[in-house]
Amino acid sequence: MTARRLSTGGLIDRTQAVDFSWDGNPLQGFAGDSLAAALLANNQRIVARSFKYHRPRGIMSCGVEESGALVTVGDGDRRDPNVKATTQELYQGLVASGQNAFPNVRFDVGAVNNLFGRFLPAGFYYKTFMGLPPFESGSGTGYWMWCENIIRKAAGMGSASRAPDPDHYEHGHLFCEVLVVGAGPAGISAAIAAAELGLDVLLVEQDALLGGDLLGQSDAQASRDELLKALAASGVRVMNRTTAFGLYDHGAAGLVERVTDHITQPDPNLPRQRFWTVRAQQTIVASGALERHIAFDNNDRPGIMTAAAGRHYLNRYAVLPGQQIVIAGNNDSTQIVAMDMAAAGAEVTLLDARADIGDSTALKDAGVQIRTGTAPLSARGKTLNSIQLARGLPGAWQADEKLDCDALLISGGWSPVVNLISHRGARPQWNADNACFVVPEEFDGVRLAGSAAGVWQTQACEQSGRHAAMQAAKALGKTVSEAPGVSIGGWQTPIEPLYEINTEGRKSKAFVDLQHDVSSDDVRLAYREGYVSVEHLKRYTTLGMATDGGKMGNVIGLALMAEALGKDIPAVGTTTFRPPYTPVAIGALAGRSVSEHFRPLRRTPLHDWNLTQGATMTMAGLWHRPWYFARPGETINEAYIREAATTRSSVGLCDVTSLGKIAVQGPDATEFLNRIYTNPFAKLPIGKARYGIMLRDDGIVMDDGTTWRLSETDYFMTTTTVNAAKVLTWLEELLQTRWPELRVHVTSVSEQWAGCAIAGPKSREVLSACVHQTRAVSNEALPFMGVIETALQGGIPCRIARISFSGEMAFEAYVPSDYGPAMMDLLYPQAALHEGCLYGLEALGTMRIEKGHVTGAELDGRVSIDDAGLGKMASPNKAFIGSVLRQRPELMRSDRPQLVGIFPKDRNATFNVGALLCAADEISGMGEGWITGATHSPELGHWIGLGFIKGGVDAWQSKIAVAADPLRDQQTEVEIVSPHMVDPSGERMHG
C-alpha cells in the first residue's frame, strides 16, 4: 500500500475525469488536480532524476518551492522543461515526461553517477579543470572539451524546444492604491479591509484557487467560502494564476498571469501569458511561509515530502500520501497533519525532536503514535520503505530502531517568504525564537502580513492582514481606527532548531539543496576550503542557485555554515533575494516585441510609390529605404552601377525623406546656430543654405547637415538620418539647461516633409519642368546653395535648395508629406525624358564615396573635425560648442588617423569595409587604419574606398598599404589617395 485517492473529500471534481499522459503511459486524474496530485494518486513515486547524481526523486512539496518533481510538459514546439509538477494544473490531454534520465526516470543509466558521488563534491569542476583551458592558458583544451561534452550530458535538467515559440504573449499595465500579493487568510482579509476603507485594491494569487493555507486545512471550507463571499462583495479586483515575481522602486511590481497554461485547446486569440506592470501606492505582501526540510541520510527518497504538502494533498486533492505514515518535525505544525492523516485512515507515527510537545491528548485519542526526542537518521529503499530512527542525547544523536513506513512527512520549521520585500532592499533579520528570517513590518510602502511576517495561526494571520490594510490606508491619508497589530510566532511549545541529523562519524548523503544536489558535506567542505562568506558558499557549492532560488535549502545551508564557523546564524548573514520569485518565460518578458515587431519600422511617404517602381528595400536605422531599383534581369551590382552612372551623366531621383528635419525658430535663432555649428552662420542671407558641422562638448564631431535660412527668424535644419533624434535632444538640452536666455524654439518636422534629391547635369531641366514658374529654378534665381519656397505644378507647396551630396548639380525638394507621391509623379516622367533613373542607397553611397563625403560610418564618435579633413570648416574667429576641447593636444596630433581615399594597386582587385589598413611590411595587430566604405566607381572604372589611416594622405604618398581582412582571409595592396576621388574642384555642382 502506498499513496492512493480517497473516495470522498477534497476540492476536486470526481465527475470530470481527466486523461493525461506520463512518460507515454495514459493515466487519469480529476478536474482540480495538479499534475503532482494526479501522479501521486496514480502512485507514481519516482518522477524525476536529480541534477548531478541522477538520484530518483519524487514529489516533495505542493507548491513553487518544489525541488523534486521537475518535469517536461508539452511536446514539439510547445515543450516546456523544468515545470514544477506541483504548480501545473492538470488538463485533458496533458503530456508530461520525466527528464534528465535515460531511458526513463524509473530506470536511469546515468544513475551510476551516484556510485561515484564522492568524486563529484563541491568545487569538482574548479579543482579538476583549473589550470586547463578555458580557465587558464596552456595545453589541455581537447581534454576539457571532451569532458565537458560528457559532463553537460550527464548533469542537467530538461531540454527546451529548439523550435520558435508558437505562442504569443502580451504586456499590460495596471494601477491601484493597494496591491495585495497572496490570497491566503492574511491577503484576503487585507484586501477586504482595504476595500472597505474605500481604497482601490488589486489582489493577486499565483494559485488557480484562492485560499492559500485554507485549501490544505480539513475543516476550513466554511470559513474559506465566507471569506470569498466577502471578497466578491468588496469590489476588490482579483487575479488568480498570477505571480507577483518582483517588486521594484516607487511601488512598481511585475506580474505574470498564466492565461492558457491550464487549457487543452485555448482560443488562439488568447495570449499564453500576460506580463503586467503594476504601479501601486501601497503594497501588502501576504505571500505565506514555506516549510523547511531537514538534512539526514537519503532525505531525498521518493516518499518524503514536507508535512504541510502531505496535508494539502490529503485535504485539497483527496490523496493520502501513504498508509504507514511517519511525520517528523521540530515544531507544533506537524500535530494537525498527524491528526488529519490518522482521521483519513493511515497508520501514523509522529516523531518530534523536542522532548516536550505540550498536551498530546488529542493526538493519542486519534490513534497517533508519538515518539518525542526522536528524529529520522536515515531513509531506506529506492522508494521509501523504512527509516532508521535517531534518539536525541544532550548535544548528539544516537542510532535507534528501524521503523517501516511508505511516507515520511517532514517539518524543519517555517521560512516566511520575504523574497519580495527583499527585492526592495529590506534586509531579513534572524528571529531565534521562531528560527526564521523576518523583515521589519514596513519598508518603503511595502508591508508584510500573515505568515510572511512570521505569524503562524490562521486567525492571527487574518488579523495581521487587517492591520496591514489599516496601516496602508493611514499611509494613504485615510483616517482609520487603530487595529491592533499581531506579534509574530504563535506556537504553544517553542520550536527547537533542527537542520541536520547524524551520528558521530556516520557516512551520510544528506541533501541541503535538492535541486542542485548540494549535500551537507559539500557545505562543510566549502568551509574547510576557506569559503566562509555566504556569497562564496553559494557560488562554490551552487547552493540556492537552482530554479527554486534556494527556497528550500538556503536556511539549512546557512545554519550548517554557521555551525561550522561556530557562529550564530545572524553572524553569517543571508544572501540577497533577487527577482524573479519564480521563473518567468522569456516570451512573457518580450511580449509582442518579437520578429518584425522587435523594433519600430519607419516608412517614408514615398514608400508605396518606391515599391511600385520596383524598389528593393533595405533597413537604414529604423527606416525602410530603397536600396536599388533593379531592371529585369539586373543584379544589385549592375543596378547600383547603372544608377550612379546615369545620375552622373543625366539625372537621378532619390527619396531622402528620412533625413532629420528640425525647424529652428525665434529672434535668437541665428545666434543659436552660430554657437552650435563650427562654421560661421551669423551672416547667412535669407534664401541661402549652408553646410554645417556640429561638435560635442569634447570636440568630437556629432553630426553634419545643411541648414536653410527661410526668413529672419526661421531656419530649416537637416541632420543625418541616424542622428535626427539625438540632435534634437541636444539642441533642446542647450536651450533649456545652458542658454535659457536665447529666444529660440526647436521642433522636429521630419514627419511633415517628404524629400527628393534631384541630381545630375539634367537636374535643373527636370525641376524647371515641374515647378509652377520655370524661372524660379534658373541659375540666377537658384544659384549653388540657394533656397526658394515655391510651388510645384498643381499648386503643391514646395521648398527647394540647390545642394549636392552626389557632387553633381543637384537639388533637394521638400513638399508636405501627403504630396510626396504627387511630387514623384511630376518629377519621374520628366527625368525619364532625359533617360534619367531612380537611385537607391547603394548608388547614393557610391557617389558619396567617390566625392569623399562623410556619413555615420566615418563620424563614429571618435573622429575630430580635422580627422575628417574638414578642419577648415572650424572658424578661428568665433567660439562654438567644442571649439576649446577640439584643440586638445591629443586631438591635434598629426599622426592621428585621417580620412583618405583608397585605390587597389591592381585596379581589378577589391577590398571590404571593415578591413584594417596596414603597412605592407607589418601586417599584424590593429594596423595603421581601417576602411569605412567601399564601392565600385563607375566614374573611375575600378574599386575605391574611404577610410582612416595614421597621418593621412601626406604620410602615405609613396607607400603601399595593405587592406588586411583576417576574418575573410583576404589581403589587397592599396594606394592611399585624397578622399576627393571624383571632381575634386567641385566644378560639376557649381555648374
Added chain:
Amino acid sequence: MIRIDCPFCGLRDHSEFSYGGDASINYPPLDAPAEQWHDAVFLRENIRGRQLETWQHTSGCRMWLNVERDTVSHEIFAVWPAHRGYGRVLHAEKENTE
C-alpha cells in the same frame, strides 16, 4: 523602475524619460580656458546618496528637468524645470489656478 513626477505632465514611468547628466555642472562660456572646459566635461563625482541630475521627458513634453535623487534608494526628493523661465511660468500658472 523608478517614476518621475514631471511638473508639466504628472507622474510617469522612467521609461518615458532619458537620463541627461550631472545637473550641478555649470558649463563655462564657450571661449573659457581649456582647463575649465576639461573640468566641466570630464570631472564627475560618483555620489552615493543625494545627487542632482538632469532628465528629459523625451516621450512626453520634451522638457529638461532637474531631479534630485538618491542613488542608493532611488528616492526622488524634487523635480523642477531646468529652464528657469519655464519654471517661473509654471509657478505663476499654478498660483493663478489655486
